[in-house]
Each structure stands twice: as C-alpha cells, then as structure tokens.
Amino acid sequence: MKYIIHDQVTLAKAPEGPLAAHLASFANELSAQGYSGQLLKLQVRIAAHFSRWLKQRGVGARDICLEHATWYLRYRARHVRSYLDDRAALGHLIAFLDRERLISAQRMPARRLTPIESCTLAYIEYLHEARALSKATIVYYVPFIREFLEHCFDDGPIRLSRLRAGDVVSFVQCQALRLHLKRAKLMTTALRSFLRYARYRGDTTLDLAAAVPVVANWSMPSIPRAISADQTRQLLASINRQTAVGRRNYAILLLLARLGLRAGEIAFLELDDIDWGAGQLSVHGRSGQRNELPLPADVGKAIAAYLQHGRPKSASRRVFLRARAPITGFGRSGVGSLVRHSLQCAGIDAPTRGAHQFRHGLATQMLNHGASLSEIGELLGHRHPQTTKIYTMVDIKALRTLALPWPGGVR
Known part of the structure; x- marks a missing residue:
C-alpha cells in the first residue's frame, strides 16, 4: 500500500519516526519554493528515511541536531546508495525544522570562529552600529579586510598592535597588481576604514590609515566603455x-x-x-x-x-x-x-x-x-x-x- 505525502510524492511504507507528522509540511514548503518532480521526491524520501533512522536510535524531535544529519549521511554512504544531493536535501530539512521551531535552537552546535572571522565580525558590527554604513558598503569592504588579515597573520592569532606601515604597503602593492582600478580604489578605502577602526579600538596607536598608498592614475583615462x-x-x-x-x-x-x-x-x-x-x-x-x-x-x-x-x-x-x-x-x-x-x-x-x-x-x-x-x-x-x-x-x-x-x- 502506498502512502501519499504530497500530490507528487508517495512512499512505499508508512512514515515512521519523530518527523513523520511533518513530512507533508516539508513537502508543501519545497513545492512553494519551486521544487517539483524528481528533486521534490528525492528530498522528501530522504527526510522519511532520516526519520526512520532517528526512531531506530531513539532520538526524539527536540533532540535532533546537525550532528545527527552528519552521522546519518555516513550511515547512508555505508549501507545505502548515496547521491551528491543528499547533503543539500538534509540541509533543507534541518533549516525547515529550525524555522518551524520543531528542534531546539540550543541543540544546534555553534562552530568555533577562527581568529580572522572573530576580528571581521567585530569590524562588521562597528561599521553597522557606529558608522551606520549600508549593508551593500559593508559587503564590499569585508572581503578586502579578510584578505588583509590573512596576508598579515595567516592562521595565527590576530594582534593588530603588531601591524606596521610595511605590512600595509606590501598588501596594497600585492593586491593592486591584480585588481581593476575601481576595485583597487575600493580596496584602499576599505583598508583605511579598517585601520581607523583598529586605532579607534586602541589596538594600535599608529595612524596606519595614512600609510595606505594611493594607487596611481585615479583619473579616468578614457570615456567609459559603452555598448553601442x-x-x-x-x-x-x-x-x-x-x-x-x-x-x-x-x-x-x-x-x-x-x-x-x-x-x-x-x-x-x-x-x-x-x-x-x-x-x-x-x-x-x-x-x-x-x-x-x-x-x-x-x-x-x-x-x-x-x-x-x-x-x-x-x-x-x-x-x-x-x-x-x-x-x-x-x-x-x-x-x-x-x-x-x-x-x-x-x-x-x-x-x-x-x-x-x-x-x-x-x-x-x-x-x-x-x-x-x-x-x-x-x-x-x-x-x-x-x-x-x-x-x-x-x-x-x-x-x-x-x-x-x-x-x-x-x-
């Protein structure tokens, strides 16, 4: 006997486990997002298999976390024919359960941030709260700052007090060679902003923003390139x-x-x-x-x-x-x-x-x-x-x- 979950999805067996009652809602959300046909069937069936696997291990809905999804993928790779889309499908399911508050937020393990990520997040908060910059401007600035921190500190601890003018100059010289003029200009603007932030925090007493070189030839060399x-x-x-x-x-x-x-x-x-x-x-x-x-x-x-x-x-x-x-x-x-x-x-x-x-x-x-x-x-x-x-x-x-x-x- 077949069990209808959605007008496009049927299961050979009745759904079991802590997620059985939510499969129809999951299918409806996927359908509303534009998924149809084989992709919709694949994601709902993996959710049903995951729910059955959770039942076998005595895991309740409120105890589900990302680690269970990882363990299930390993199990599936060993005992079932797995596909490249399996991980994405489970990711969509976990996100759905989180949005519906069907799993406890505190059960979702927080990944430990790297030193560069921690420093960058603090800078983003400064731009947003203290400088009130637009989201678009922040998005433009941040990649350059990550690259600057990687250039100066690699994977080690971030000690902004150790920054010197030579670090700033060498980074700009290295980056300017591969960037278009407009991108190079944006890079130096972002770098000056970050170095002013470092001085604002008291991490450095030097005015390193003044050490950021000016990339030559800022004037427009020709009329803008236009399609005819x-x-x-x-x-x-x-x-x-x-x-x-x-x-x-x-x-x-x-x-x-x-x-x-x-x-x-x-x-x-x-x-x-x-x-x-x-x-x-x-x-x-x-x-x-x-x-x-x-x-x-x-x-x-x-x-x-x-x-x-x-x-x-x-x-x-x-x-x-x-x-x-x-x-x-x-x-x-x-x-x-x-x-x-x-x-x-x-x-x-x-x-x-x-x-x-x-x-x-x-x-x-x-x-x-x-x-x-x-x-x-x-x-x-x-x-x-x-x-x-x-x-x-x-x-x-x-x-x-x-x-x-x-x-x-x-x-």
Whole structure:
C-alpha cells in the first residue's frame, strides 16, 4: 500500500519516526519554493528515511541536531546508495525544522570562529552600529579586510598592535597588481576604514590609515566603455521571447538599455515599485535613495509579458525571480551573469561583459542627441554633477578618423 505525502510524492511504507507528522509540511514548503518532480521526491524520501533512522536510535524531535544529519549521511554512504544531493536535501530539512521551531535552537552546535572571522565580525558590527554604513558598503569592504588579515597573520592569532606601515604597503602593492582600478580604489578605502577602526579600538596607536598608498592614475583615462546602439539592438533581437526565461531576460535587458539601471537596482525591484497607472518606476538607488523614473511603453510591455506569462508563482515581491528552485529573487551578480550569457549566445563582441556598459551606452547616446548633463544625471540618479561629466570626455581615437587632411599635404 502506498502512502501519499504530497500530490507528487508517495512512499512505499508508512512514515515512521519523530518527523513523520511533518513530512507533508516539508513537502508543501519545497513545492512553494519551486521544487517539483524528481528533486521534490528525492528530498522528501530522504527526510522519511532520516526519520526512520532517528526512531531506530531513539532520538526524539527536540533532540535532533546537525550532528545527527552528519552521522546519518555516513550511515547512508555505508549501507545505502548515496547521491551528491543528499547533503543539500538534509540541509533543507534541518533549516525547515529550525524555522518551524520543531528542534531546539540550543541543540544546534555553534562552530568555533577562527581568529580572522572573530576580528571581521567585530569590524562588521562597528561599521553597522557606529558608522551606520549600508549593508551593500559593508559587503564590499569585508572581503578586502579578510584578505588583509590573512596576508598579515595567516592562521595565527590576530594582534593588530603588531601591524606596521610595511605590512600595509606590501598588501596594497600585492593586491593592486591584480585588481581593476575601481576595485583597487575600493580596496584602499576599505583598508583605511579598517585601520581607523583598529586605532579607534586602541589596538594600535599608529595612524596606519595614512600609510595606505594611493594607487596611481585615479583619473579616468578614457570615456567609459559603452555598448553601442547597434550592439544593443542586436542583443535584444537575439532573445527568444517565446520562453519564460526569454521574457524575463528581455525585460531586464530593456531596463538596462532604456533606463540605464544598475544591476542591483533591477535585482531588488519589487512589484509595488511599479505604478502602472502613472507609468512610473520607483527605483531603490544607492545609499537608500529612491528615484522616480518614467516607465517607457516598450519596457512596461516587456515586464507585463513576463509577469503574465513567465514569472513563477511565488510569495516573493521581487519582480524578477530565478527560473529554477528555490524560486527566489537573485542578486546583482545574477543580472551580470545574465548579461554575460546573453552576449555570448548572441556572438556580440561588446566592450565589456558587464551590465554597467548599458548605463554608459545610454548616457553616451543621450549626450550625442543633445541632452544636457543635468538631464542625463537625473535619469541615471547621479548625486553629484561631477559624476556625469565623465561622459563629456573626448574620444581622441575616434576623432582621428574624422580629421581632415592638411591642405598643403605632407611636407
């Protein structure tokens, strides 16, 4: 006799053990996250086997912890045919039990932090509490600080009092060689912030922030690299809008091309940010600012087509969702990956593989058609006029192709 757990999952035996009563709820949550078919069956069946294994060992629901999942995986590897997805499936189950408060939080063993992790967490708390920096800024800073601490202390204890100017200079020199100018600039900014934090804590009396070298050539060496209008048209024409993923990708690329939005602004766009009646889009810009932008008809039509015939069912308020489970919104890196993949499939040799080139392309086109710097800055959400002025720089190489010959010829 088969036992129905979910409309897509049946078990050969009646479920047993401390988790038997919760398998249906687990299956429903997985289904709501977009899992279906074989993946849904696999995860629920492993949960049922895990529950039976727990019963055999006399483990109650309130006593379950991560160690039991580890022990079960070892047992499964020895006695049952195991798969690569088993560990992920049990991870989803433990997370579900924790969210539903079916297992005791104190039973979840806390992993001991490394010295670098402890120091980094304290710095993050300082940035958040004392400096009130945005989450995005903190995310940008932290990887550089981890690398700096690894460079100076390796796996040993963190003693900031032993830092010297030579440590700072050698780290910057090493990192600057492999980083793009913008990343190098961000790295030095993060490093100065951390060294000021170390002095604020009293870990060092030296002003090591002043020892951070300035990476040469900060001035913009040329006009920003922008995708051309022809390449943009070619890319948009290459998208297959007969599929759900194609409708989503087309709408995202249109937002990049027509409004010059940043990748993060598109990724975090929510359904409530679209005012269909007024034809406006409310964009969450940098530093928490919101910009109200007009919604072009073709962009609105593309978004509507995706919402009606491509967007998966989800409780998420994000406009653009992943096509595969778990069905959630994606980050700015997801938009960048979409752009790279689309350019590659279309065979377009664009100036870069990133999403920001559309922003530069839009600004360049507006300038060529007579738009003022204030109009361009308003559309792109620039807070400072100086940011928009980079588009007025002259492309000398392009101008040389237009140069008239000297009337008297070469002498």
